[in-house]
Amino acid sequence: MHNIKQQSRPSSAQNVIMTIKTARVPYVPEKDRYTITKLSDRFSLLELRFGFMDDQNVSRALARCRKEGFRFEIMSTSFYLGRRKLIADPQSGLPQWQDKLFIAMADSAIDPTEYFHLPANRVVELGEQVII
Template identity: 90%
Template structure:
């Protein structure tokens, strides 16, 4: 405290800035999760609806669609938007979730688990250590060798992209809204981070008010 006036305020400002950013991020993610959870549909309920044979069922198209998500039990917004706007559902649909283990490296033999959910839906869980290069394309190549059949040229990777809109009356103060949106906008592109084939990635966006 005696050195605050002689430059000691600098590390205090740096620490205060970092704490504010971390607090804002945690609070913003919590508000965002709460808002999106209100519209969540259980995946099992969604599969029962779309696989029901009726005149309103989506058109089946050949190929495989891989949907990246952190919540495999709920229906992805990008999957709902794809059916809403394009009125199609792929012949094979893979819900892919990526977990980071609390170990530096995960052996290749423990890299993935595939669970068949229905005739048209499967759940693929990939596991990486926190020091592993999270190369999804390489992991999928190994899955293919182990029996997970798909053709990369007829496979599309669907990613959801949220455009956040600030609203002081919605959940966060205006200054936190702007800070959280700025940090979210600077996040790493998942296509690059997970080494997805860029020419096979489809992004569908939605606007979320926070």
């Protein structure tokens, strides 16, 4: 789950909880790409749906939402992403070389900021360490 916190003016600050889902179909039509649910005056839920072959361009999807009337300024929006740091544990039961291989493969995964096409200067990453 990814969160968007919007701030334009203190009187119109809004919090948006954004969830990105990958459908079990190759492509999701643009008209079915998003759903916005207003939870209260300050909170909304935005669900973006992409097919597994779609380019998961969140910035483009948000621009489309804006054309449909969803108000926000992307350069005054903060995107909060979760990040996991994997740490090998010699007591885990797997050989150490397998732990190291798994961690190396996880470290080489694409950065979520790039994958979702988010403005890098608007992203805040929150991390945790996971022992494997």
